[in-house]
Structure formats: structure tokens, C-alpha cells
Amino acid sequence: MADLVEGLARNARAIAETLGQIDGAEVLNEVVFTQVLVSFGDGETTRAVTDAVIADGTTWMSGSGATDALLRDLDAVAAELEAALEAANPNE
Numbered sequence: 001m002a003d004l005v006e007g008l009a010r011n012a013r014a015i016a017e018t019l020g021q022i023d024g025a026e027v028l029n030e031v032v033f034t035q036v037l038v039s040f041g042d043g044e045t046t047r048a049v050t051d052a053v054i055a056d057g058t059t060w061m062s063g064s065g066a067t068d069a070l071l072r073d074l075d076a077v078a079a080e081l082e083a084a085l086e087a088a089n090p091n092e
Contacts (some may be wrong), residue, residue, distance in 0.1 A: 008034045 019038050020027045024045075028037040040046045050063040052059045 012036050
């Protein structure tokens with residue numbers, strides 16, 4: 001299992017390195033596990049790139065819906081996640 005995880009992390013670091021060489025792409029985090037945060041300029045362009053990649057089907061990626069308003073209301077986000085967890089595990 002450790003080899004699998006390290007391989008996935010190594011691949012993520014390689015993807016980040018490659019993305020960092022593309023004009024207009026900016027890797028926003030130090031890749032220490034398997035998550036690469038990348039921006040393609042503004043939010044609209046980043047969403048358009050993400051949508052196009054997903055539509056192509058070769059690669060999967062998700063976009064972040066995080067906004068300043070969401071980040072300011074972390075208690076509401078935590079409450080929503082807690083409620084979803086409780087709904088997913090009703091017997092616990």
C-alpha cells in the first residue's frame with residue numbers, strides 16, 4: 001500500500017512540475033500528497049479549462065467552488081458537512 005501511495009504522490013508532483021511550465025498556469029501549493037492546486041488566471045478561465053478537461057474524458061479534475069463568502073462562513077460549511085455525515089450514517 002505504501003508503494004501505491006508514494007507512486008500516486010510522485011505522479012502528482014510530476015504533474016505539478018509539468019503544469020508549472022505552461023504559460024498561464026500557476027501551481028498554488030507544494031505537492032506533498034496527491035493534490036495539485038492549479039489556477040489558469042482568473043476564476044472564469046480556470047472553470048473553462050476544468051470543464052474542457054472533464055468533457056474530454058482523458059483526465060479527471062475538479063474545480064473549487066471556494067469563494068471569499070464561503071471561506072468567511074466556515075461554521076456553516078462545517079455544519080453542512082456534519083449533517084451530511086450524520087445522514088450518511090443514521091445508525092451511529
